[in-house]
Amino acid sequence: MNWWDDVMHRAVAEVVLVGALTGLIGVHVVVRRLSFFTMALTHATFPGVVAASIIGVNLLLGGVVTGTVVALGVAALTRRRGQDAAAATGVLVSGGFALGAALVATQSGFSRDLSSFLVGSILTVSAPDLVVTAVVLAVVALVLVLCSRPLLYAGFDPAGARASGVRAGGWDVVLLLTIVLVVVTVVPAVGTILALSMIVAPAAAARLWTDRLPVATLLAVTFAIASGLVGLYVSGRWNIAAGASVSLAATAVLVASWGLRRPRRIACGTRVRAVPA
């Protein structure tokens, strides 16, 4: 029997790839304070996925299209002075989900697919799914490495970046679209509701341990992959939904990091480093 024919083997491979993907993008999401945007995205891609399923085209494509529309909308709103991007994003969360639910209601026999969309179905992942996740991982890693300087400059100091010729708004769009790609790719595995915890929790935990971006990225990827593997093991051992146990493991890493680092942070003001003897 081929190694890939085993459901558990495929799930392990997917969890490792998804962990690497969410860890990589998660650091940017946390540092740029885009967690709420990412949550809106997970919900807003829902109608796109449902519509794609009804029309009979690739679900990933449906998610990418609606995600892109949302990302460009948010980018345009944040450029306008006096517009409250948080309010618009908040409306997108419920509006997107409502549209998806309405579309689902028009179809019969959709409810099982709906629940797998909410919490994911990592155990039904196929070999082609793995290839797609691996390709997206390679693309995202390439974008983040090649564009690290403009992304850093535009993220830290948009006005300074623009003054030195960096198109900060354009680079924001590049980052938002990269997040869209990640969200759409990981949603089938861990579900729309749980994708956010996989993206944000490991990165937020990593951020508590270091002030250095490359180290934080490495830690976030490690935390995310470890959460995935532990969650998968717990799921198989105690028969819990895999998406839920993976998300719970990621949350546990964040809680543990917070518990271990918080006292030290308080002891040194806002500074995260060992207390000198």
Add this chain to the structure above:
Amino acid sequence: MTTAALRLDGVSVGYSGTPVVTGVDLELRPGQRLALVGPNGAGKSTLIKSVLGLAEILDGSATVLGHTPARARALTGYVPQTGNLDPDFPVSVRQVVMMGRYRQLGWWRPARAADRAAVREALDRVGLADRADVRFGLLSGGQRQRVLLARAIAAQPKLLLLDEPFNGVDAVSQEAIVRVLRELSAGGTALVLSTHDLAVARDLADLVCLINGRQWAVGTPAETLTAKPLRQTYGRSAIDLADGRMVLVEP
């Protein structure tokens, strides 16, 4: 005759077609220091952004080092206000100063010895060489301002624009910044800085431009920081002391 570092002829600037400042006429030569003086909301930042090609020039003409503002960006440096920067952003002092070299480096070429030397030298000039590995957000307000100045120096600009560089800055940092600015202009760099501190303008500037929605006066500090133009610019906030000096009070 040398090219003017900055020349504004009847310039109006603003956003989305709405003017913020109108009727600005001035000329700044290499090595000169210009202070833009006016109350909060007078349009000082907008005028600076227009010189960087980031705010619309609605009327008149602006020439920066012989080019249009957008085309002169490679020759200009900008020190923004530090208050708008996220102190939690995980970026070290050295990384911030290295951003000043990005234009020479491009997006993916590794930093060379010359870039690292420029960063070290810029940090040394602002007196923060020993803080290179500290996270930017852990520094005091004045030190952050000095780091942003070091970033601008690392790019070796011919015209440097500073937006309220002394806001919330301690005395030590203010002294360090003033010293570096004097050195830069002695080396031929033209400077534009916005401030609402008349003492700073009087002490540091060769030229003062009083603005509040429009240009009210331009000239040497002795010509401009006097009762009439200050009262025109600041209204009742400008108080004439008996000895001929002026002070500004909150309205």
